[in-house]
Amino acid sequence: MIKTIIFDFGNVFINLDIEAAHKHALETFQIESLSEEMLGFNSFYEQGLISTDEFLEFYSENFPKLPKEELIDVWNFMLKDFPENRLAFLKTLKQSSKYKLILLSNTNALHINYIKEQLTFYEEFKKCFDSFYLSHEINLIKPNQDIFEFVLNENKLKAAECLFIDDNQDNINTANTLKIKTWHINPETEDVINLFETKKNLF
Missing domain, CATH: 1.20.1160 (Paired amphipathic helix 2 (pah2 repeat))
Structure with missing residues (x-):
């Protein structure tokens, strides 16, 4: 589960x-x-x-x-739009209280500062998560195994009870070695808002 x-x-x-x-x-x-x-x-x-x-x-x-x-x-230059229906999905998920929600991102101060300037709902987004990990703040980076172990240990999680969603295959591979369930999302054809339809076998 x-x-x-x-x-x-x-x-x-x-x-x-x-x-x-x-x-x-x-x-x-x-x-x-x-x-x-x-x-x-x-x-x-x-x-x-x-x-x-x-x-x-x-x-x-x-x-x-x-x-x-x-x-x-x-x-x-790589940073584009943040569709608000994804925020709505996340807020609904948070309100359900069914899952612990964690963000784990490889990013940096310039990107985050830009996002904060462009995104009026950044703080609202951040508050949806129980833990919010940015690589430059924790000095760890995906796909290294230690960043996943850090998240598991910090939050006292069992790997088999976690689902990790990422668009990078190397990151997915590392999570899989730790027995974390994964969704290698394809941003061209898939959307996180369809999580429970796409990965219904896991829920």
């Missing part, structure tokens, strides 16, 4: 366009691909291991012609 639902944020609640953002970054930076160093800094930033100032300074040194405002725009 599922007692806890663990949700990803991007492409579960807020829509992302990762492919377009990657293309936009390459065009803006006038490069063929992101270097290993850039990917490393991106990961450090999402784990909260470097500050926003340090992150932007790295990109400013590598692309001195670009103002910081444009670097921030490139970084936030």
Whole structure:
């Protein structure tokens, strides 16, 4: 029996366009691909291991012609809309009190600040969760196993009683190794609001 639902944020609640953002970054930076160093800094930033100032300074040194405002725009380019029917679904789920609700997201301060500015109901959204974990705040990142173990331990959860919803296959794979039930959601064809129809075998 599922007692806890663990949700990803991007492409579960807020829509992302990762492919377009990657293309936009390459065009803006006038490069063929992101270097290993850039990917490393991106990961450090999402784990909260470097500050926003340090992150932007790295990109400013590598692309001195670009103002910081444009670097921030490139970084936030992937963030799109948050359909309000998903908030309504979440609020109904919260009001039912049937499940413990947890958010577990790989994200960073710039993305969250942008979302708070754009999303009038961010605090309302956040209050729907019993626990709200952002990678840069807990210094852990998916798909590493330790982030899942952290969530299980912090909330005294049994893996087999948890459902984890994420659009990233690597994250799903790690959850599966811990015997957490999963839904590898396809943002192109599926919507979290249809959870109980799509995964009715679990409930």
